Amino acid sequence: MTKVLAAGDRFVDPQLFVSALTEQAVGHDLSFSTMKTGWPVEPFGPVGGVREASGTEQQVLEALGDAEILATQMAPVTADVLGKSPNLRFVGVARGGPVNVDLAAATEAGVIVSYTPARNAAAAAEFAVGLILAAMRRIADSNAELKNGNWRGDYYAYEQAGLELEGATVGLVGYGAIGRIVARVLSAFGAHVLVSDPFVGREEADRDGVRLVELDDLMRASSVVSLHARLTPETEHLINAANLALLPEGAVLVNSARGGLLDYAPLPDLLASGRLGGVALDVYDVEPPPRDWPLFDAPNVITTPHLAGATRRTADRAAAIVAGDAALFLDGRRPRHVANPEVLERLEDLSP
Ligand SMILES: NC(=O)C1=CN([C@@H]2O[C@H](COP(=O)(O)OP(=O)(O)OC[C@H]3O[C@@H](n4cnc5c(N)ncnc54)[C@H](O)[C@@H]3O)[C@@H](O)[C@H]2O)C=CC1
Numbered sequence: 236m237t238k239v240l241a242a243g244d245r246f247v248d249p250q251l252f253v254s255a256l257t258e259q260a261v262g263h264d265l266s267f268s269t270m271k272t273g274w275p276v277e278p279f280g281p282v283g284g285v286r287e288a289s290g291t292e293q294q295v296l297e298a299l300g301d302a303e304i305l306a307t308q309m310a311p312v313t314a315d316v317l318g319k320s321p322n323l324r325f326v327g328v329a330r331g332g333p334v335n336v337d338l339a340a341a342t343e344a345g346v347i348v349s350y351t352p353a354r355n356a357a358a359a360a361e362f363a364v365g366l367i368l369a370a371m372r373r374i375a376d377s378n379a380e381l382k383n384g385n386w387r388g389d390y391y392a393y394e395q396a397g398l399e400l401e402g403a404t405v406g407l408v409g410y411g412a413i414g415r416i417v418a419r420v421l422s423a424f425g426a427h428v429l430v431s432d433p434f435v436g437r438e439e440a441d442r443d444g445v446r447l448v449e450l451d452d453l454m455r456a457s458s459v460v461s462l463h464a465r466l467t468p469e470t471e472h473l474i475n476a477a478n479l480a481l482l483p484e485g486a487v488l489v490n491s492a493r494g495g496l497l498d499y500a501p502l503p504d505l506l507a508s509g510r511l512g513g514v515a516l517d518v519y520d521v522e523p524p525p526r527d528w529p530l531f532d533a534p535n536v537i538t539t540p541h542l543a544g545a546t547r548r549t550a551d552r553a554a555a556i557v558a559g560d561a562a563l564f565l566d567g568r569r570p571r572h573v574a575n576p577e578v579l580e581r582l583e584d585l586s587p
């Protein structure tokens with residue numbers, strides 16, 4: 236009998252993990268316990284040195300007991316949790332990066348950590364394109380105003396009129412799983428796509444029909460900029476007052492990646508002066524932002540509550556990928572999406 240803790244949170248219900256593992260771990264006798272945490276998510280930690288965790292170490296330890304497998308999206312898997320859970324052997328994280336796991340400590344403890352790259356790429360890319368269109372054409376603002384009885388005729392005025400994607404130059408900061416889908420969709424609209432990503436080669440960009448440029452050049456040339464990089468110590472405040480000042484007059488800025496990538500402080504003045512024509516945000520430096528956040532009252536600002544990745548398909552895929560890797564682990568085979576492959580070398584029973 237293998238004990239499994241299915242730890243759900245605001246997005247992936249524990250039952251999804253239970254169903255997916257039951258379906259995929261054929262021939263294994265599993266016993267499940269479940270826990271569910273929700274908000275608040277600690278965005279930048281430190282919960283025991285890990286990021287974006289939901290729930291406490293104490294909650295996780297109590298629920299984990301002597302389980303061998305943990306399936307989770309956001310439980311904090313810290314050095315302390317790992318140190319106090321000698322039976323734990325496999326952690327499946329339903330995330331694009333296992334930021335809520337102390338990977339070095341897991342490797343040290345011989346615990347395999349798997350994750351789910353691109354599980355939500357289509358969902359997040361489609362949402363980003365929606366935000367881009369909504370900000371370029373004032374779809375959200377005009378909707379809210381009309382519901383308040385305000386038929387804004389001045390939106391037809393030349394100075395206020397919207398931007399088009401066809402023929403526009405759009406800059407994507409980060410060209411990973413999500414950025415690539417956004418680029419394809421925007422290219423289909425007839426936009427010229429510029430990309431800034433230090434880990435992407437020119438050959439790859441040429442093949443995809445996008446132009447790889449330095450960040451400052453992207454900011455100078457783009458009437459729309461959308462962020463799709465991961466948040467790391469190197470990318471914190473990657474977009475800031477200095478490079479926002481390079482944007483063409485009236486540019487639109489979209490952040491559906493991570494709040495920490497963008498310094499929000501200069502945005503109200505840039506919107507008031509018209510240097511920025513619109514801003515669309517799904518993520519924030521503090522989530523949720525306070526009620527008196529200045530950007531809530533700024534013109535043409537669209538705000539959604541960290542929803543970009545949240546489709547049913549994302550949750551189903553996340554659970555299925557975690558379960559698939561857990562099933563491979565149970566069969567003594569190599570899981571497909573391992574974040575700490577060095578640990579596999581030490582586990583003799585996992586055939587290559
Ligand atoms: N709002 C939401 O609900 C969601 C947000 N996200 C966020 O979207 C972002 C993108 O996710 P994925 O495409 O899945 O990640 P990914 O890991 O596939 O791609 C991230 C890209 O960022 C690039 N990058 C690293 N340093 C950079 C720098 N200095 N400048 C420009 N690019 C840099 C990497 O080379 C990589 O290509 C992440 O921040 C993720 O957390 C993802 C899904 C849902």
Ligand SMILES: O=C(O)C(=O)COP(=O)(O)O
Pocket residue numbers: 246329330331332355541544
């Ligand atoms: O699930 C969410 O809310 C996300 O923002 C996903 O981001 P991730 O790819 O897990 O870093």
